[in-house]
Amino acid sequence: xxxxxxxxxxxxxxxxxxxxxxxxxxxxxxxxxxxxxxxxxxxxxxxxxxxxxxxxxxxxxxxxxxxxxxxxxxxxxxxxxxxxxxxxxxxxxxxxxxxxxxxxxxxxxxxxxxxxxxxxxxxxxxxxxxxxxxxxxxxxxxxxxxxxxxxxxxxxxxxxxxxxxxxxxxxxxxxxxxxxxxxxxxxxxxxxxxxxxxxxxxxxxxxxxxxxxxxxxxxxxxxxxxxxxxxxxxxxxxxxxxxxxxxxxxxxxxxxxxxxxxxxxxxxxxxxxxxxxxxxxxxxxxxxxxxxxxxxxxxxxxxxxxxxxxxxxxxxxxxxxxxxxxxxxxxxxxxxxxxxxxxxxxxxxxxxxxxxxxxxxxxxxxxxxxxxxxxxxxxxxxxxxxxxxxxxxxxxxxxxxxxxxxxxxxxxxxxxxxxxxx
Amino acid sequence: xxxxxxxxxxxxxxxxxxxxxxxxxxxxxxxxxxxxxxxxxxxxxxxxxxxxxxxxxxxxxxxxxxxxxxxxxxxxxxxxxxxxxxxxxxxxxxxxxxxxxxxxxxxxxxxxxxxxxxxxxxxxxxxxxxxxxxxxxxxxxxxxxxxxxxxxxxxxxxxxxxxxxxxxxxxxxxxxxxxxxxxxxxxxxxxxxxxxxxxxxxxxxxxxxxxxxxxxxxxxxxxxxxxxxxxxxxxxxxxxxxxxxxxxxxxxxxxxxxxxxxxxxxxxxxxxxxxxxxxxxxxxxxxxxxxxxxxxxxxxxxxxxxxxxxxxxxxxxxxxxxxxxxxxxxxxxxxxxxxxxxxxxxxxxxxxxxxxxxx
Ligand code: SF4
Ligand code: SF4
Ligand code: SF4
Numbered sequence: 001x002x003x004x005x006x007x008x009x010x011x012x013x014x015x016x017x018x019x020x021x022x023x024x025x026x027x028x029x030x031x032x033x034x035x036x037x038x039x040x041x042x043x044x045x046x047x048x049x050x051x052x053x054x055x056x057x058x059x060x061x062x063x064x065x066x067x068x069x070x071x072x073x074x075x076x077x078x079x080x081x082x083x084x085x086x087x088x089x090x091x092x093x094x095x096x097x098x099x100x101x102x103x104x105x106x107x108x109x110x111x112x113x114x115x116x117x118x119x120x121x122x123x124x125x126x127x128x129x130x131x132x133x134x135x136x137x138x139x140x141x142x143x144x145x146x147x148x149x150x151x152x153x154x155x156x157x158x159x160x161x162x163x164x165x166x167x168x169x170x171x172x173x174x175x176x177x178x179x180x181x182x183x184x185x186x187x188x189x190x191x192x193x194x195x196x197x198x199x200x201x202x203x204x205x206x207x208x209x210x211x212x213x214x215x216x217x218x219x220x221x222x223x224x225x226x227x228x229x230x231x232x233x234x235x236x237x238x239x240x241x242x243x244x245x246x247x248x249x250x251x252x253x254x255x256x257x258x259x260x261x262x263x264x265x266x267x268x269x270x271x272x273x274x275x276x277x278x279x280x281x282x283x284x285x286x287x288x289x290x291x292x293x294x295x296x297x298x299x300x301x302x303x304x305x306x307x308x309x310x311x312x313x314x315x316x317x318x319x320x321x322x323x324x325x326x327x328x329x330x331x332x333x334x335x336x337x338x339x340x341x342x343x344x345x346x347x348x349x350x351x352x353x354x355x356x357x358x359x360x361x362x363x364x365x366x367x368x369x370x371x372x373x374x375x376x377x378x379x380x381x382x383x384x385x386x387x388x389x390x391x392x393x394x395x396x397x398x399x400x401x402x403x404x405x406x407x408x409x410x411x412x413x414x415x416x417x418x419x420x421x422x
Numbered sequence: 423x424x425x426x427x428x429x430x431x432x433x434x435x436x437x438x439x440x441x442x443x444x445x446x447x448x449x450x451x452x453x454x455x456x457x458x459x460x461x462x463x464x465x466x467x468x469x470x471x472x473x474x475x476x477x478x479x480x481x482x483x484x485x486x487x488x489x490x491x492x493x494x495x496x497x498x499x500x501x502x503x504x505x506x507x508x509x510x511x512x513x514x515x516x517x518x519x520x521x522x523x524x525x526x527x528x529x530x531x532x533x534x535x536x537x538x539x540x541x542x543x544x545x546x547x548x549x550x551x552x553x554x555x556x557x558x559x560x561x562x563x564x565x566x567x568x569x570x571x572x573x574x575x576x577x578x579x580x581x582x583x584x585x586x587x588x589x590x591x592x593x594x595x596x597x598x599x600x601x602x603x604x605x606x607x608x609x610x611x612x613x614x615x616x617x618x619x620x621x622x623x624x625x626x627x628x629x630x631x632x633x634x635x636x637x638x639x640x641x642x643x644x645x646x647x648x649x650x651x652x653x654x655x656x657x658x659x660x661x662x663x664x665x666x667x668x669x670x671x672x673x674x675x676x677x678x679x680x681x682x683x684x685x686x687x688x689x690x691x692x693x694x695x696x697x698x699x700x701x702x703x704x705x706x707x708x709x710x711x712x713x714x715x716x717x718x719x720x721x722x723x724x725x726x727x728x729x730x731x732x733x734x735x736x737x738x739x740x741x742x743x744x745x746x747x748x749x750x751x752x753x754x755x756x757x758x759x760x761x762x763x764x765x766x767x768x769x770x771x772x773x774x775x776x777x778x779x780x781x
Contacts, residue, residue, distance in 0.1 A: 052595070053580060228532075
């Protein structure tokens with residue numbers, strides 16, 4: 001076991017391999033607030049990568065309805081339960097110390113055990129906690145969508161108050177999931193053959209199809225259950241981060257990195273995908289002009305999914321404003337309250353930057369903002385909040401402009417004679 | 423008060439506890455020799471019940487769970503294998519039998535693991551680390567798999583385990599065939615990436631149920647190229663028992679293969695997996711090194727005979743199996759032995775200093 005630094009936990013942690021970091025890391029932001037659950041992303045991935053025999057049940061991208069839907073069934077409940085039981089056995093508590101924030105501990109310090117540490121503590125004989133979901137659990141990612149929680153209605157069952165922020169009485173939300181291309185992948189730790197590797201150029205985690213022997217240790221120990229077994233080849237497969245697009249080798253890409261398939265198709269415009277620069281010691285090189293760096297590290301608007309698992313996942317979520325906070329804190333860590341507050345009353349830069357989501361298929365490496373006029377003044381979070389019609393400009397890896405959008409969308413009024421035409 | 427007899431009892435209890443904890447079998451396989459019987463005619467390549475096997479004496483070899491490297495699994499199921507060996511002028515054959523409650527011969531569904539058994543031969547003089555060899559001490563492994571055996575004629579496919587599945591057609595495969603299009607019908611094998619990467623597990627059909635591999639430490643197991651796969655096999659499951667035959671030519675053209683000659687003693691070790699217990703990779707039962715005797719070894723050439731061909735030191739040839747670290751693992755058993763010696767010495771010293779009640 002080696003000691004590595006996990007900035008999401010604000011502390012060093014135990015991992016099977018020494019620290020070795022890629023030059024750039026594949027990362028993305030999913031804005032849960034905007035997802036319409038259309039599954040276009042899910043279909044795009046399937047139509048690109050997993051339409052062949054033996055891959056029928058593989059949804060490298062899936063969108064599940066929380067709190068009850070999950071793929072595979074109850075993956076989150078099961079791994080959380082294992083982690084909880086491990087803490088009880090060890091007489092420890094899985095608590096965060098959110099007061100101890102610092103540059104390399106933005107969410108405070110996690111004092112509990114990760115899935116790797118718990119496996120060592122409990123002497124499980126494995127590298128991480130986990131379980132192997134049988135075939136019947138790879139089903140039903142979406143259910144109880146509109147009846148997720150019960151509310152007290154009137155005689156007819158109709159709500160007397162309706163739904164109101166900050167927390168809706170009846171709630172659910174969509175959780176969009178792909179492989180997190182973790183900094184410390186549990187799948188790679190679990191593989192006894194070292195058949196799983198993290199690419200130096202972009203941190204994408206891949207399973208070497210020539211070395212895999214179908215042991216399914218990665219399926220068992222990826223806490224996010226994003227490694228999947230293919231019965232026709234007796235090997236495991238997983239999200240490949242659409243690496244030909246990320247490399248800029250796709251015929252459409254003009255030689256510059258492109259967003260992945262699931263990101264580029266999203267009609268809800270919830271996704272932003274890119275690469276962030278990583279220093280040799282694993283820290284993110286400060287770059288407030290990179291949209292991902294700005295929103296994840298600068299504003300801390302987007303948070304990792306279940307950071308307590310300890311794999312340092314690289315897909316970041318803007319938490320849903322209307323869901324109960326304890327549930328969200330368990331899911332995204334102690335940064336949830338601040339993230340929701342900032343999302344509800346976004347800074348001038350953030351608001352402009354949010355326009356860049358799904359503005360182009362090309363990965364944006366740098367953005368600039370041209371200031372515009374004040375257009376609106378309202379109250380938000382009990383304070384005055386101003387909206388400006390700023391313009392955001394996105395640049396690709398070669399510094400070429402690839403997107404330009406303003407906060408106020410241009411309005412086109414239909415002329416009278418065409419009022420009824422479709 | 424602690425007397426010599428009480429301490430003796432306590433020591434015995436502690437020792438028994440340790441043996442149970444580390445799953446160390448009391449019947450050690452060390453020193454066991456399998457005498458291969460020389461036969462004049464053909465070897466029974468696929469007849470597990472052939473009377474010819476009786477010409478060789480079955481040797482029972484105790485196995486214990488692999489607990490040196492993660493992943494480990496102290497509750498591995500197979501406790502022993504019985505082995506017979508035969509050879510003629512050209513080939514050598516082993517019959518390995520063991521008890522198993524269930525026949526697990528498919529690995530198509532995510533939760534299915536197949537039963538398996540393996541024989542391991544050192545490719546260097548002497549005995550490298552008994553589990554998967556070590557750096558500079560490669561081993562040749564013959565690995566029989568129940569699902570490869572079952573899939574010899576036609577590979578098992580998803581439509582075999584899910585007969586009611588429906589698919590319009592698989593793009594790039596035989597689209598007319600719908601759900602029953604075999605993976606071998608793919609025109610563009612890039613959609614079967616493991617096959618495109620020449621992974622034997624994904625080959626359109628298996629030439630033998632036995633895979634021929636080399637290893638030089640944990641995690642380094644590497645399949646030999648398809649054209650070097652020269653171990654034949656046949657396995658049958660009856661009455662709660664697997665009977666598996668391994669056969670190969672005495673001499674192999676492959677550099678990283680065990681070689682056999684008459685009148686020599688070789689080392690070999692066994693491992694077995696119970697699929698129903700989700701055993702796979704390091705989650706297995708293994709034996710210590712066992713001796714294999716062909717004919718009447720000359721007194722001098724005896725004990726050190728290794729299956730290494732001349733000029734092979736295990737570090738040359740296909741070095742891919744050798745590039746991963748494994749050396750620290752050999753210190754684990756060494757440490758255990760060292761600890762035991764120190765413990766016994768300390769025990770004797772304490773013992774000698776305690777009052778003897780008889781005095
Ligand atoms: S999400 Fe799972 S499969 Fe993906 S890199 Fe992390 S541990 Fe591996
Ligand atoms: S990044 Fe590519 S491979 Fe991964 S889930 Fe999205 S579309 Fe699928
Ligand atoms: S395509 Fe976008 S909006 Fe539709 S389900 Fe996927 S993430 Fe949500």
